[in-house]
Amino acid sequence: MSLSDFPRVELAHKPTALEAMPNMSATLGGPNLYMKRDDCTGLAMGGNKARQLEYYLGEAVAQEADTVIITGAVQSNFVRQAAAAARKLGMDIHIQLEERVAGKDETYRTSGNVLLDKLLGATMHSFPVGEDEAAADAALEKIADDVRAAGGKPYVVHLGIDHPPLGSLGYVESALETVGQAESQSIRLDAVVLASGSAATHSGFLVGLRQGGSKVPVYGICVRRGAEQQLPRVQRRVREVAEMVGATDVVGDDDVMVRDTWLGPGYGELTPEVTEALEMTAQTEGILLDPVYTAKTMAGLIGLVREGAFGADENVLFLHTGGQPALFGYAQLLA
Numbered sequence: 001m002s003l004s005d006f007p008r009v010e011l012a013h014k015p016t017a018l019e020a021m022p023n024m025s026a027t028l029g030g031p032n033l034y035m036k037r038d039d040c041t042g043l044a045m046g047g048n049k050a051r052q053l054e055y056y057l058g059e060a061v062a063q064e065a066d067t068v069i070i071t072g073a074v075q076s077n078f079v080r081q082a083a084a085a086a087r088k089l090g091m092d093i094h095i096q097l098e099e100r101v102a103g104k105d106e107t108y109r110t111s112g113n114v115l116l117d118k119l120l121g122a123t124m125h126s127f128p129v130g131e132d133e134a135a136a137d138a139a140l141e142k143i144a145d146d147v148r149a150a151g152g153k154p155y156v157v158h159l160g161i162d163h164p165p166l167g168s169l170g171y172v173e174s175a176l177e178t179v180g181q182a183e184s185q186s187i188r189l190d191a192v193v194l195a196s197g198s199a200a201t202h203s204g205f206l207v208g209l210r211q212g213g214s215k216v217p218v219y220g221i222c223v224r225r226g227a228e229q230q231l232p233r234v235q236r237r238v239r240e241v242a243e244m245v246g247a248t249d250v251v252g253d254d255d256v257m258v259r260d261t262w263l264g265p266g267y268g269e270l271t272p273e274v275t276e277a278l279e280m281t282a283q284t285e286g287i288l289l290d291p292v293y294t295a296k297t298m299a300g301l302i303g304l305v306r307e308g309a310f311g312a313d314e315n316v317l318f319l320h321t322g323g324q325p326a327l328f329g330y331a332q333l334l335a
């Protein structure tokens with residue numbers, strides 16, 4: 001099998017830019033920093049999920065589905081972009097919002113991604129249990145039964161690890177695109193830093209780099225769970241994705257690195273390092289990150305630079321995966 005064997009629809013603006021961050025590099029006084037702008041994929045304010053949804057919704061279209069069903073945290077970017085993708089393809093959309101993050105205020109529940117979900121006309125469901133992937137997926141099946149009973153044809157985007165990582169394929173593609181850009185811009189990449197959540201982005205990007213002939217280390221910064229749980233999850237995904245695209249001979253478990261030093265109290269929880277990363281990136285480069293994923297990941301990059309993980313003449317790429325609408329959901333918490 002190869003990438004082109006999987007059904008895909010066009011949703012993302014591609015290629016996204018690969019650009020230098022000279023001011024932030026100077027501020028940190030360390031390596032040369034670069035950014036891959038996957039926050040600029042276009043679909044309903046952009047982000048990494050546009051590339052992932054190209055493969056999920058490719059399968060949905062192949063199955064002639066008319067309704068997409070998906071789950072995520074209250075301020076999920078995935079459900080927001082899935083709602084936009086479904087609309088673009090003329091489908092109905094049901095989203096289930098999980099109470100994964102405790103004690104958040106009214107703005108968290110109504111602004112940011114939630115506001116956009118409503119604007120996109122998604123039918124909203126609540127999942128009060130919180131962090132339980134299997135139960136969240138089971139609840140999606142119940143919604144799918146109801147859609148079927150009403151004469152619809154549902155397509156479920158599952159959360160759990162037991163379902164094939166179609167979304168990772170979008171990140172195999174993003175990495176291949178990056179390898180080509182680095183080559184044409186004469187940038188020798190020495191390291192990549194990216195967010196490691198569901199592991200779709202991390203696994204896909206790593207497999208894509210190796211398939212594209214790049215051996216650079218990829219630092220996965222934990223944004224969702226601790227390293228002990230995240231490492232086997234990413235390794236499993238890497239094995240599956242490598243199998244899916246015929247790259248088992250170029251990538252393996254030893255290629256996977258995760259760091260949870262900057263996770264703080266947990267998923268979606270702010271830390272002083274997150275605030276520092278948000279402000280430093282905005283005030284040196286005019287680039288906005290998000291509070292849940294990319295600022296935590298940038299806090300990881302800043303921390304790695306301060307640990308001396310990179311040489312001063314090395315080129316380090318940050319993968320910007322988007323998420324900025326959540327800034328408004330976190331407005332009061334950030335203030």
Ligand SMILES: Cc1ncc(COP(=O)(O)O)c(C=O)c1O
Nearest residue numbers: 077197198199201293321322323
């Ligand atoms: C903005 C943003 N960045 C990074 C991630 C993490 O990506 P993944 O779930 O593919 O690990 C997400 C996931 O929801 C996201 O919304």
